[in-house]
Amino acid sequence: MALASEVHALAGEPEVLPGLRAGKVAVWWFLASETMVFGGLIASALVVRLGGEGWHEASAHLGVTLAAVNTLILLTSSLTVVQAFAAAARGDRASTSLSLALTVAGGLAFLALKAVEYTTEVRAGYTPASGIFWSFYYAMTGLHALHVAAGVVVNAVLLVAGRLRTPQRVELAGLYWHFVDVVWIFLFPLLYLS
């Protein structure tokens, strides 16, 4: 980051748009493009579903209870990441670490439960090739799980590498983590409650 901060420090002059931090602008643009990735998947699923049949029956084979617990875990981790930012902003390092650790734990728990779900479904004979619902189910939740894993890595880096941990970075990691949560809020009803 030395170089990036050099470039910014060298610019030196007052910002054209006050309060506009490069990192935040970049994360928002990144999330906008990510929205379109999941938006494309979700729109595809909706369109294919409207023109097809058998979705409701296939969806009934999913374990709603486990997924609901998972939803709860993921949403709670969104709370802890906000607490991490609040703690970092007031300079409370211990509290920041605790909240980040809880966030990472939440993400790992989500992935573990997701793995249990996948195992159960594959054992019951529902693989990605079992039909269009299952194709979408595995692709959407799989891509989402990859995003959760990426968020866990980012939060874990902030947790472990205290030198890198600034309030701004915690905030940016939190923005991404919220995005991952919001995507799940769309996927959960679309796949499990249909």
Place this chain on the structure above:
Amino acid sequence: MGQGAVVVTTARAHGPAQSWVSRVFSTDHKTIGKQYLALGVFWAVVGGLLAGAMRWQLAWPDGRVPGLGEIGPDTYNMLVTMHGTIMVFFVAMPILLGAFGNFLIPLMIGARDMAFPRLNMLSVWTFALASLVLLASFFVPGGAASAGWTAYPPLSARPDYSGVEWGLNLWILALALEFASFLMGGVNYLTTAMALRAPGMTFFRLPMLVWQQLTAATLFLLSVGPLIAGAVMLLLDRTLGTGFYAPELGGDPLLWQHLFWFFGHPEVYVIFLPALGIVLEILPVFSRKPLFAYRWIVWATVTAGALSFVVWAHHMFQSGMDPRLAMPFSVTTILISVPFAFIVFCMIATLWGGALRFDPPMLWALGFLTMFIVGGLTGIFNGSAPADIYLRNTYFVVAHFHYTLFSAVVFGGFAGLYFWFPKMFGRLLPARLGTLHFWLTLVAFNVTFFPMHHLGLAGMVRRIANPLQYDLLVPYQWVNVVATLGALGLLGAQVAFVAAVVQALITGRRAPANPWEANTLEWAAPSPPLHLNWGARVPIVHRGPYEYSRPDQPTDWLPQHAAAAPAGR
């Protein structure tokens, strides 16, 4: 504090200890721009030779193509596919966005580098990796992808349909890496332009090239997502046996076409707008006049960008989609020609009454303008569904496409190269070779592509390896021969460019900071600019970028950073 930092950094970057490692793995936006340029030029040679092979085959289908021997339909399919893929994703994007965007955006807005220099480096190396993967795909068993550059399923969704297993998988991987690279680049461009402008550089003082690059980056960021999703689905269909595009499993092949063209149509503007930006920079400089209707061009660009998201199904009039969709998409398609026609008129109005200078950059810019008008006019035929039903998939469409995108990539690209070469490499390109290069290219381009309108109307469809197999096309074979001779001339004409560059780099005159007497900030930096671009202080911007021939000034140009001469001289 800022001052001290400058001294330290410039000393580090230009000290004698600088190794080749730090030159190659550079985070400097100018080096990264040149790296994109080098990769793009490499692929342009490959893509051009593939096109040459295709044209040779079409003119003399029963003979042997030099270097490749006899070409069957399978090889021809591969040539078509890889030519399209390479030219759009590995030539147009790295040169027009990667090279010009990286090199010019920070210089033009008065920044010292991109907002995220290391992300920028990651972006170019990701693109290099994508290039390597695509190159490797030529050499895997089964050959490179051959399902068309649009990769329509079911042909692309099952390896046994096209006979290509790994080639197409690597094709998807190469595109995925390329998209990742340009996503990083796009985020960087937008952030840089929003957060790092020099003092006084308001949005409406931005050079037009920056506006066009930013609109292109926005279009790319917001349109590529669905195709990434679609590409993931295609790869899963090919490898895991999912059924996204397989009707027998409940999927739909048309889904791919929607996802592809939702990206594909904005993509042509992602390529076109940066080229338009280059030409919009050049016209005022060589007309010695302000750009006509600056703000309205900005609004027209933004309008066209927004409209580009709702035109995609004009690629699918006959795909089997609901025919009721044809009408609305015809309307939006023809509507999008309004802002572009407006911009073309603004370009002509900029030239009107100007003191024109016909240096090579201006010639290429005018070539862009005239050729694009031809392409724009044929676009109206293609855009209206009733005409398109007859024109679809014929060489008329090929001609239209090349008049728009060839004019953007080649005429726009060369306009930019001739214009900014002195800034990039510190040498002046020889004007006479540049002029020769332009006229040869212009003539050969028209000899190649104008006859294709005729071939298309005569019924010749795309992607056929041997036109002589069709009785209706036999009388038109001479047209194919003419087009091929044009294509060979087009390839040959580029020798003039190579000669110009070699001459410039070996014996060329050193370029002054501002050889064209232009106003934008990049001409305030030395040629080539140093690391971190500006000396101790970034320039301060006092005015818009196109204040040429102001009656109250002693010179006919007034740079953005210069203090104006006192009024009443």
